[in-house]
Amino acid sequence: MSATASDFARAAAPARWSKIVGTGSFLPERVVSNDQLARDLAERGIETSDQWIVERTGIRQRHLAEKGVTSSELGFEACVRALADAGVDASEVDLIIVATSTPDFVFPSTACLIQAKLGASNAAAFDVQAVCSGFVYALTTADSFIQAGRAKCALVIGTEVFSRILDWNDRGTCVLFGDGAGAVVLRASNEPGVLSAKLHSDGSQMKILCAAGNVAYGEVTGDPFLRMEGQAVFKQAVTVLDKVAREVCDEANVSLDSVDWLIPHQANVRILNSTARKLGIPLERVVVTVDSHANTSAASVPLALDVARRDGRIQPGQLVMLQGVGGGFTWGAVLARM
Incomplete structure (x- = not known):
């Protein structure tokens, strides 16, 4: 099922x-089931149920941070685990990119806060804001730095406390989201890793998914x-995820059949299933964590990647497609050899 090394040639091979x-x-430690959420919302006069949520989204529970817990705190913990998994010391990291829509402050960046917590004094640090596509945007940016020889070892993080920006009186959105963080260590390599990446946006669609307040x-x-037009987002998401998946495969000169694992943004199980069907990828090759994490925005893709690596599904050498789609409107995909 996996492609051979000869399949990985780009039109113009990178320097590294x-x-x-x-x-x-x-x-976060706190797990809130649909039944518990339904009881909490009932106290506000809002009717919902586990059945209603599962049928429409596939979500069964979510993790919610306690008040005062920040994105940098969650992101730091994810980084500690990623560095340990890679066997890399924080002093070796020369680039930190954080994808988040819920930063601790206007500034400094969440990336700088994490850099300080890690003691990664050799690293440049900045945030990327592309909402639920944020991790794919950040990973593509870090890959470009490494290809250009501007970095050798990068931490790429998606971290969110979306519970801070939810209207708990809006049943259409508050049941969908959770909090969490995921991180990867990206290193320069003489072997194929990130094979291709494509990023897109359409600002004319900003109103279908936005949080338009400011200070x-x-x-x-x-x-x-956060406000969302659910049907419009669903239609747009399935369309663009199908298209961008084909774009990254074309750029890497591999077939969709060669993709071992599809890891889309974990927004809604119906979006995941529809995307897989359009691409002809069997559902058993789609990593799904939305049932237990809900939609964690920029954290959803690295969270799902980490889960599937640690439970043994994703093996070294396999081909993985990471996809993001979110407010902006933004979308993108990265094709990577693990």
């Missing part, structure tokens, strides 16, 4: 490859909560 050599993840003159202006 980047390769994922370690993964890590971290979830100005010491006050919150606009709507500070």
Whole structure:
């Protein structure tokens, strides 16, 4: 099922490859089942149920951070685990990129906060904001740094505390999201790792998924909560995930049949299943964690990757496709040899 090395030729070969050599993840301790959430929402006069949520989303539970827990705290824990998995010391890291829509502060960046916690004094650090596509955007950026010889060892992190920006009176959104973090260690390599990547955006679609509030003159202006047009997002997501998957395979000169594992953004099980069917990828080769994590935005892809590596599904040498789609509207994919 996996492609051979000859299949990995790019139109123009990079000066060097980047390769994922370690993964890590971290979830808040508090687990909230659909039944518990339904009881909590009932106290607000909002009706929902485990059956209603599962049938529409596939979500059965989510992890929610306690008040005051930040994205940098979750991201730091994921990094510690990723570095240990890779056998890499923080002093070897020369680039840290964090994907998040829920940063600790306006500034400094969440990446700088994590850099300080790690003691990674040799690393440049910055954030990327592409919502649920954020990790794919960050991974592509780190790959470009390594290809260009600007970095040798990067930490790429997706971390979110989306519970901070949810309207708990809006049943259509508050049941969908959870908190968590995932991270990968990306190193320069003489062997094929990241084979291809494609990023896209369409700002004209911003209203279908946004959190349009901001802080100005010491006050919150606009709507500070996440808002989503569910049907529009579903239609757009399935369309663009199908297209971008074919683009990265074409660029890497491999067939979709060669992909061992598809790891899409974990938004909704119906989006995952529809995307897999359009691509002709069997559902047993799709990594699904949305049932236990819900939608963790930029954290969802690295969380799912780490879960599938640690439970033994993803093996060294296998071909993995990582996909993101989210507000902006943004989407992208990375094809990588593990």
